[in-house]
Amino acid sequence: MPTLFTKIINGEIPAYKVAEDDKFLAFLDIRPNTKGHTLCIPKEEVNKIFDLDEETYMGLMAFSRKVAKGLEKAVSCKRVGMAVVGLEVPHVHVHLIPLNNMGDMNFANSVSFSEEEFEQIAQDIKASI
Secondary structure, three states, rough: OHHHHHHHHOOOOOOOOEEEOOOOOEEEOOOOOOOOOOOEEOOOOOOHHHOOOHHHHHHHHHHHHHHHHHHHHHHHOEEEEEEEEEEEEOOEEEEEEEEEOOOHHHOOOOOOOHHHHHHHHHHHHHHOO
């Protein structure tokens, strides 16, 4: 059965996309820790990050770096943090989280945005990549 992220890749579920190429996709987390919290995923459905083949793993890291650089330009923050947890959705995903303090990495916290705000944040990041 396809994961939630595979359904996003296939266009079955909408997402606020910020970057995409033939192998990877980046989109805003709908339960963000902070403004601009972005997920980077491989389009290939693999459950655990260390089960990716080396080429895909290295490609995901390069893609995530590119997205993080754009994110840092688009969203005011001290730095962009990265986390790979992988318990919520059985599809590899890298969290890129704009940080101003250590509490911003706490996944128990989330902030809310309107659809229009999400769209604007996505556009700002996309324009900065």
